[in-house]
Amino acid sequence: MPQLSSGGGDDLGANDEMISFKDEGEQEEKIQENAFTERDLADLKSSLVNESEINQSPNSAVRRGQQAEQRGFAEKHREHLDGVSKQQDGGMYKTPTYPGYPFLMLPDPYLPNSSVSPSSNKVSVVQQSHGMHPLTSLLPYSNDHFSPSPPHLPTDMSQKTGVHRHQSQDLSGYYSLPPGGVSQITPSMGWQSQSVYPALSPCGFRQPYPSNLSSASSYSRFSHSLMLGPSGMHPTGIPHPAIVPPTGKQEHDQYDRGMYVKPQVEPKREKEPKKPVIKKPLNAFMLYMKEMRAKVIAECTLKESAAINQILGRRWHALTREEQAKYYELARKERQLHMQKIINPKFG
DNA sequence: CTTCCTTTGAAGTAA
DNA sequence: TTACTTCAAAGGAAG
Numbered sequence: 001m002p003q004l005s006s007g008g009g010d011d012l013g014a015n016d017e018m019i020s021f022k023d024e025g026e027q028e029e030k031i032q033e034n035a036f037t038e039r040d041l042a043d044l045k046s047s048l049v050n051e052s053e054i055n056q057s058p059n060s061a062v063r064r065g066q067q068a069e070q071r072g073f074a075e076k077h078r079e080h081l082d083g084v085s086k087q088q089d090g091g092m093y094k095t096p097t098y099p100g101y102p103f104l105m106l107p108d109p110y111l112p113n114s115s116v117s118p119s120s121n122k123v124s125v126v127q128q129s130h131g132m133h134p135l136t137s138l139l140p141y142s143n144d145h146f147s148p149s150p151p152h153l154p155t156d157m158s159q160k161t162g163v164h165r166h167q168s169q170d171l172s173g174y175y176s177l178p179p180g181g182v183s184q185i186t187p188s189m190g191w192q193s194q195s196v197y198p199a200l201s202p203c204g205f206r207q208p209y210p211s212n213l214s215s216a217s218s219y220s221r222f223s224h225s226l227m228l229g230p231s232g233m234h235p236t237g238i239p240h241p242a243i244v245p246p247t248g249k250q251e252h253d254q255y256d257r258g259m260y261v262k263p264q265v266e267p268k269r270e271k272e273p274k275k276p277v278i279k280k281p282l283n284a285f286m287l288y289m290k291e292m293r294a295k296v297i298a299e300c301t302l303k304e305s306a307a308i309n310q311i312l313g314r315r316w317h318a319l320t321r322e323e324q325a326k327y328y329e330l331a332r333k334e335r336q337l338h339m340q341k342i343i344n345p346k347f348g
Numbered sequence: 349c350t351t352c353c354t355t356t357g358a359a360g361t362a363a
Numbered sequence: 364t365t366a367c368t369t370c371a372a373a374g375g376a377a378g
Binding site: 280281282283284285286288289304305306307308309310311312313314316317328331335 | 352353354355356357358359
């Protein structure tokens, strides 16, 4: 099954990544993105603290209401997204200056199969074949330098609730391995480039990345078997979640419907020897969060995960593509490892 | 003790 | 093909 993918190149996730920069359709936002200042944090904090005051929502969902407050930012963005996506055809994206979607302007070279012509903002987003057997992703990996085409063009943006829902494109191109086994995966960082967002202030949440996150180029080629350290520690230093023995919290979920059989809600399977559960691999953002959470906590003296995640979400969007690319690449490897484990649970 | 919250992304399912 | 849902992490808060 050579090359099932047509849109191929994109990486699981690699494409989407770029979309993440939401809303920046507006200058105001542009500025905001750059200015993750303490003010943001303050807002966040205050919104958390003042919940009761701010929120006077009559409905019972008091807490919800407040969270809505907190989410104002994100939702605003989403709204913008909606607006933006609506305007796409209006040529909104014709201006290369559109900060939020720099990748939109990427030329064909970024698109493996050049399925998209620059003239059209429409990308033939090759939706990954869901019907595809999971393992097919482990098939030959065709692109030597697979370029996670940043095809996430606005078209891709979900019409949904405003949330960008980029479908990952053809995984096969990324997961595919040489018939013999483990692949050589080439990071496809070709598309990354200009950093859209300037450095931010300290609690503005932009800090130099730890060196343990070697740049993608450092593992331009790797084999799955090498991805895990002796102790199951991910090379990045981020503990590999899927390897972690069940802690009792969420081990119940044998997620991946289809691939995993959910324990049919055994009403109470208590006291059974807990089998290690293969958890979903962390996506790029999760990896990012895992790495940066402690830092944010330290910087901002926040403990509440919800608030921290909000901050991290914003910081995530403020990352440059290069920076995000690292995590997308890691996530891709995570998924590959995950697949390996599914195939051979002993793996890892 | 369990669930919620909050974030993004991957992947499955339903229509 | 699109829209929707679930689950990954995390830890305080709430029920």
